[in-house]
């Protein structure tokens with residue numbers, strides 16, 4: 001069992017901070033994405049999903065996802081005073097569908113503005129029914145408090161999760177970073193970094209024998225914490241000049257059961273949309289990244305969450321010409337077509 005939380009205002013007395021990570025024998029199995037500082041919205045929540053929650057959840061590879069869905073972070077909630085939009089909730093739900101083969105229970109839990117709750121729940125249910133995702137604004141940048149909060153949690157969790165190493169050199173390009181503002185040169189950041197390094201070092205040493213967590217990890221962490229890059233909330237592009245490479249052939253009907261052709265791993269498989277070969281993603285062994293680099297085939301569809309990534313655009317792509325491939329994967333995976341409704 002593994003839990004993740006995104007409580008509002010971690011400095012309140014009812015929620016705990018990033019180092020609230022589980023008991024002695026279960027360290028890392030509790031991930032507390034504790035927010036503090038400014039009010040958070042879609043860019044901040046999606047950045048936390050892409051850079052922290054999804055990498056860890058994919059690595060954990062759950063059999064079932066239970067969502068206790070408090071909507072007090074919704075826009076116009078009088079108590080939460082955050083501003084997550086219905087579209088933001090739709091995207092978070094969509095991202096979670098990529099886990100556990102889509103087996104997910106969403107239980108509505110809270111929120112104090114009936115209109116916000118209704119609109120957010122409608123957006124969430126629409127995604128669960130397989131409706132196409134509504135579009136988010138193009139480049140959303142999380143605020144600096146959120147980036148600090150995410151970094152603090154990554155710093156605490158990095159000894160326990162290999163997937164967080166993507167914050168180092170490997171992931172810089174793939175995860176869409178951009179040049180940093182001068183804020184990260186402040187002394188406070190350096191203090192936090194030192195503290196994080198000490199803590200990571202201690203934990204790594206104490207757990208004994210986890211050779212994977214070595215110098216490279218700590219230097220990746222340092223790079224992440226004081227480096228010259230900052231994170232984006234990952235949002236899809238609505239067009240891509242490489243869509244002309246799509247194969248006109250339909251995907252095989254049993255495509256959802258395919259595994260990586262290189263390592264036979266069943267987690268996070270992607271299908272090349274030019275040659276239909278299947279390889280694993282970046283949280284596993286990165287074989288699709290290698291295939292795309294070697295063959296110059298740019299587009300791949302995830303069998304986990306049915307999203308399409310373009311390696312040349314370095315971005316997720318939403319475009320009507322991808323609908324046949326998405327429908328085929330949906331049919332193969334869930335035994336039915338996505339619910340009727342206008343397709344993107």
Ligand SMILES: [Zn+2]
Nearest residue numbers: 260263280287
């Ligand atoms: Zn593989």
Ligand SMILES: [Zn+2]
Nearest residue numbers: 272274275297
């Ligand atoms: Zn290919």
Ligand SMILES: [Zn+2]
Nearest residue numbers: 240242310313
């Ligand atoms: Zn492209």
